[in-house]
Amino acid sequence: MTGTDAQIPNCEAPDPAPRAPRVVMPPLACDCHSHVFGPQDQYPMVPDRLYTPPEASLASYEHLLSTLGFERAVIVQPSIYGTDNRATLEAAETDPERYRAIVVVDAAVTEEQLQKMHDQGARGVRANLLFSGDKAMTEVRTIADRIAPLGWHLQVLLDISTFPDPYTFFSTLPVQTVFDHMGHFPVTKGIGIKGFQDLLNLMSEGKAWAKLSGAYRTTSQAAPPYDDVISIAQALIAASPDQVVYGTDWPHPHIPGVMPNDGDLLDELAIWAPAAATRNAILTDNPARLYGF
Secondary structure (H helix, E strand, O other), X not given: OOHHHHOOOEOOOOOOOOOOOOXXXXXXXXXXXXXXXXXXXXXXXXXXXXXXXXXXXXXXXXXXXXXXXXXXXXXXXXXXXXXXXXXXXXXXXXXXXOEEEEEOOOOOOOXXXXXXXXXXXXXXXXXXXXXXXXXXXXXXXXXXXXXHHHOOEEEEEOOOOOOOOHHHHHHOOOOOEEEHHHHOOOHHHOOOOHHHHHHHHHHHOOOEEEEXXXXXXXXXXXXXXXXXXXXXXXXXXXXXXXXXXXXXXEOOOOOOOOOOOHHHHHHHHHHHOOOHHHHHHHHHHHHHHHHOO
């Protein structure tokens, strides 16, 4: 381990014994947000990463999917690999009927590279805009223009409460935008803040989607159930129940608080969406449209 590596925090591993949820899962339910990590000697991590995760193999993830009752999944490129999408795409390629991928690219990506990733299962590009500046915003527009012909979407990680004028920026992009982790803002700010209201407006006008994921990234509570997140999740569903999807965020990298059991996390969906028809749309119908299953 180098001196730089020693300063990067290690992540806790996920609960190795996920329990089956109490919620009834519909056929072809899809986990729309997960990651795979390792082996490290095969997929080296970038040196300027924010965390170092333990190995989280596709086999371990498939055990989770089976336990929870998911038949489909979307594997998302994590920040620790930068624009080296091999781990994500090679996992997705193992079962093209079951998996899709979200990749990370820069503005230099070519049409040929994008088409190859599409053939491997990619259906969107993830952009980390937590610390965005003018250069990042320009690059996002360039990438959106590149991926539009493929029918892909832009998936963004940002704090909706601090992002400047999200409605104006995202409503003018040529692709749909999917917002990670319910807008990724502290629940203590409340749902009335302008950024979150902009997100709701984008969704109600059919210009954006939201992932019901990462409740532990917004809550003020240390462990589930995250009761203070209910109002956020229900506001997103109410804005556009046809443009909401669910994600486990497995293996829960770089999170505050106690490592949760995935069965506990999934059961919160029944609180957020009490009606079975709404849950079934979130788990099956909406992902099928968004990811092209």
